[in-house]
Amino acid sequence: MMAAPAPLSPAAANALSAFLRGVERRALVVAELQAGDAAVGERAVAVAMRAFAGHAAQLLMVEWPARFWGLLCSTPQLLKPTSPGNWEPAFAHLGTLAAGERLALLLRIGAGLDExxxxxxxxxxxxxxxxxxxxxxxxxxxxxxDAASWRALAEQVQALIRDLSPPRLQQLEQLRDSVITGALPAAAAAPTAAGNSPRVEEERRRKPAPRRKPAKPWTLRTWLLLCLPLLLLAVVVLWWWRSHTVVSTDPDAGNGLVDNGPVQVESLPDDSPPAGPGEDPHAAADAAMLADPALDTARDADFHAWYAAGGPIPVDESQPQPSRPEPAGAALETADADE
Structure with a gap:
């Protein structure tokens, strides 16, 4: 009697789900093209997935690919197909091959396995x-x-893997979820039935984060509420400054002549005799100056001062000057020149 397979832990179940998600498309196309029947291929993939999930906990993860493809290729539906199969014209060459040769070719161009x-x-x-x-x-x-036919067939297989229809992708997802749920222990399967299945978790991860509402632009009311305290503060500061500052209306303010410093300023009395009606108050002083015999000398005081200081005699420019000076190299006249 064989021992029952060990159930998977939640962490191993997540790893198993990721592995199956990575190989399920290729496995479905390989099985379908090997059997020549889509329904037969789907049953073979379901059998292989369930058998693999029951023994995945006993294997190292590096051994998972070989074990999964080995289980898929050993299913009776693929190893010895009972129906003749039906292939589209693009895959007509597969129908001409024996089951063993066709599977060897599909493992290379469909599953991507090396020799x-x-x-x-x-x-x-x-x-x-x-x-x-x-x-x-x-x-x-x-x-x-025929290398060209080989490449064309491989490209058609890869296109079929890449362009699976949404209903078939949904079918694969449901199959994967049922396999993971069956491989989990009973204690972990209850929350899965309540809505915490890997599929639900995956959809929750794929769900985009809620968009934040864009910030509302600042309105005039907002600006007023922000600027009003600043304006009031500026008014208070200005009032305080004006109340503590002495503003002078004296035109002499700032030139040192105002009577608000430590220097006492006093106006002197005018000793000059008062001028008669119609008289110039400065006429007497002007007459005395004009009658002074040293007036001419006083007028040329700057010249006499310059002469007394030994200044050079100015050049006499009253005579016409030569328009072109003699060259610097001209010979000087000497006593020998007269002989």
Whole structure:
């Protein structure tokens, strides 16, 4: 009697869900093209997923790919298809191959496995796998391998994997959730049924964060509420400054002549005799100055001062000057020049 498979922990269940999400598309296309029937391929993928989930806890994660593809390829639906199958014209070459050769080719161009990994999955040595792969390779009219047909077939398979319809993607997601739920222990399966399934968690992670409401632009009322305290403060400061500042209306303010400093200013009395009606008050002083015999000398006082200081005699410019000076190199007249 075989022991029951060990249930997965929540952390291992998350890792298993991520692994299945990464291989489920390729597995579905490989199974469908191998069987030539979409429904048969879906059943094979479901069987392989459930069998893999029951033993994933006993394996290292690095062993998961080989074990999953080995379980898928060993299902009766793919190893020995019972129905003849039906392929679209783009995949008509697959219908002409034997089941073993077709599976070897699909593991290469659909699952993306290299020769070593594919031979391990099929349980054969590398030489046998290369022979099966060579037998599945398209050939031209002369029987030689047709590289262009190989590339075209591989591109069609990759396009089919990439462009799965939304209903089929939803079907794969439901299958994955049911597999994970069945692999969890009973204590962890109850919250899953209540709405905490990996699918719900994934949808919650994908749900965009709520958008923040844009900030409202500042209105005139807002500006007034912010500026009014500043305006009141400015008025108070201005009032205080004016109340503590002495403003003088004296025109002599600032020139040192105002009577508000430590120097006492007193007006002197005018000793000059009062002028008669119609007389110039300065006429007597002017007459005395004009009658002074030293007036002419006083008028030329600046010249006499310059002369007394030994200043140079000015050049006499009353005579016409030569318009062109003699060259610097002209010979000087000497006593010998007269001889």
């Amino acid at each position: 070593t990994a594919a031979s391990t999955v099929l349980g054969v040595d590398a030489t046998a796998y290369r022979q099966a792969l060579a037998g599945a390779c398209p050939v031209d009219a002369d029987g030689h391998p």
